[in-house]
Amino acid sequence: MIAYIKGKLELINEQAVVVEANGVGYEIICANPFAFQDNIGENVLIYTYHHVREDAQILYGFKKSEEKVLFSKILNVSGIGPKGALSILGTSDVQGFVVAIEEEDEKFLTSFPGVGKKTARQMILDLKGKLPVLFNVTNFEGSNEQNLFKQDANPQALEEASEALKSLGYSDREIKSILPALKKETDANADELIRKGLALMMQK
Incomplete structure (x- = not known):
């Protein structure tokens, strides 16, 4: 597995960034590629998830390691592929998603592109109780904006x-x-x- 890529950010487009490391240009698909706009021409470190399938090998990239961890957890949900998981991370932060799962907030979860009630229930079934252990999200009362997020160990x-x-x-x-x-x-x-x-x- 490729855990991360560290190198010079050469190119950004609507779907991906290209990072050159040791003479190799890595195309990395990101939820929000233009979040790296200020780093063009600079050395960057992008956490990557190496997705392997029969017809392709694809790198998905994240600014923060916790985003990569959440991405891998969402992929474990039946019916959600890499594009769906990336879309969720592109429209929500880690805290908001974890809180929504713990509070079984179907309205929040179905606001993501391609996520209906059936998929939202499946995400709650598969992920509830597992995410707070990893991300230490507490205080599950009130709106998502009022919840606390504390990051400790990587x-x-x-x-x-x-x-x-x-x-x-x-x-x-x-x-x-x-x-x-x-x-x-x-x-x-x-x-x-x-x-x-x-x-x-x-x-x-």
């Missing part, structure tokens, strides 16, 4: 660490119990979080 690293611990045989309940401690490791990468997680498990 959500991508946290997700990778959680999956690694799960593959080692730890249950979701066990992993969830140590997540508050892992979130405090704001500068840790995935490997460091895994080591920290294993140490915490050994203390139980």
Whole structure:
């Protein structure tokens, strides 16, 4: 997998940006390519999701790692493909989407292009209860604008660490119990979080 591309931003169009890294130009499809307009000709770091299918390999890009993590989670919802997931991220922030899922706000979810009531219910069914653990969104009362958003440890690293611990045989309940401690490791990468997680498990 290609986790991110770091290089010179050469080109922007309506669907994608082109970043040159080590002599290779990478076309990266973004929800809002022109969000990078001020960085033309400069070195940028774009978090990427490498989507592989039988007839193509496509890079989807994000300014923030939490957007990439949410994108991957939305892709797990039955009936939503990369274009749909990217469209959601292009019209909502992470906080607003997570809060809508937790509050089962179908009106908010069906405001996204191509999302009807059936898809909105499927998103709630598949994602509710899973996202706040990753993004630490709290205070699910009132409008989406009034909710709090707090980012601690890198959500991508946290997700990778959680999956690694799960593959080692730890249950979701066990992993969830140590997540508050892992979130405090704001500068840790995935490997460091895994080591920290294993140490915490050994203390139980």
